[in-house]
Amino acid sequence: MSPILYYGVPSGCSFGAIVALEWSGQPYRLARVNMPDDMQTDAFAAINPVRETPALATARGDVLAESIAILNHIGALPGTLEAGLSFAQGTREFDQLNRMLAFLNTTFFNSFASLWWLLEHESDDDTRRALTEYGRARVVRAHQELERMLGDKPWLLGQRRTLADAYFIGIARWTKYHSVVDRRDYPNLQRLFDQLEADPAVSFAHAIEQQRPTTSAGRFEGEIGIAESLAARRAA
Structure with a gap:
């Protein structure tokens, strides 16, 4: 099958x-x-x-x-x-890919957690305000770190697209639900996002x-x- x-x-x-x-x-x-x-x-x-x-x-x-x-x-x-798209286990390239996937799965993905909770649950004004600011700080930090890691490389790991770029685009689009960052403040990430959206x-x-x-x-x-x-x- x-x-x-x-x-x-x-x-x-x-x-x-x-x-x-x-x-x-x-x-x-x-x-x-x-x-x-x-x-x-x-x-x-x-x-x-x-x-x-x-x-x-x-x-x-x-x-x-x-x-x-x-x-x-x-x-x-x-x-x-x-x-x-991937690399043989045991190689330096595989380790770099796994590290990037781990960052995307933990720091980047999880930065949106409190914001998703607010979107899916009722809460009072104080809770909403506190969780929004907490989420905003985490999303901003995750974008700052990923912007630094990407630098001027065409793809997250260098000259070729990998599984990390595929995973990135599925999470990066979540900013359309949560207006806590403007991706244009992170020009490298915006460039990567636009490149992937055209794929x-x-x-x-x-x-x-x-x-x-x-x-x-x-x-x-x-x-x-x-x-x-x-x-x-x-x-x-």
Whole structure:
């Protein structure tokens, strides 16, 4: 079976894994997970008991959760190393990629945590004000650090796009929900963001999330429902 990526909408961080699969040139399917309702179902719990996205049903039948595990799995697929999207484990380049993915998954991703909480929960004015300022400070610091790490390089790790760039774009777009920074204050990040937004794989991932007609630049084999995917895995 082709791998199945369970991606969350709206605007889940699984966006980066869709981009990475497009770049990999390997066959894959997608299963849409409407957050939070679909995550609370028994069907999705059978895929990921933690009830979070993304999750990946691999070609060999295993199920992976957590973005870093999924991206590193994609990075080891045939052709991905040759494309420069990832690197052989044990090399300096792999260590640098893993370090960047870890930064994006912790400092960058988590800087938005309090802001997402405010968006999804009712709170009094004092709580809202305190969490907004706390979130703003964390998002600003994360952008400052990433701006410094990127510098004038064309991509996060240098001359070639990698899995880190795919993961970055899925998180960087969250500023449209939370007006706590202006990306134009970080010209290197703005340049990278614009470059990625013009990429066919990123345009494809946006269209998939928004359920607009689109054409894959990779080997996308279509969407499958959550229940249907479980039946297909049992049959396989």
